[in-house]
Amino acid sequence: MTRGLQKLQARANAEKRAAANAPPKSQLKAMSEGNKFKCPKCLIMIANYKLIVQHMEAKHPKEPIPPESSFKV
Ligand SMILES: [Zn+2]
Structure with missing residues (x-):
């Protein structure tokens, strides 16, 4: 049981990291317009x-x- 929970937490942490690494929206906008x-x-x-x-x-x-x-x- 605990193993499954750890797996879930690990995935949540990975998603948080991915979100932090994504470029801010304003930068994306500038790139597409510029x-x-x-x-x-x-x-x-x-x-x-x-x-x-x-x-x-x-x-x-x-x-x-x-x-x-x-x-x-
Ligand atoms: Zn070229």
């Missing part, structure tokens, strides 16, 4: 040009980095 740039290679949405440059250098080092103006709509 992504105005799209990587031309893998089409991932990125918040700003600086991050696009970092992404291109890290993920597609052989690709030319498009100028910032090419992302303006």
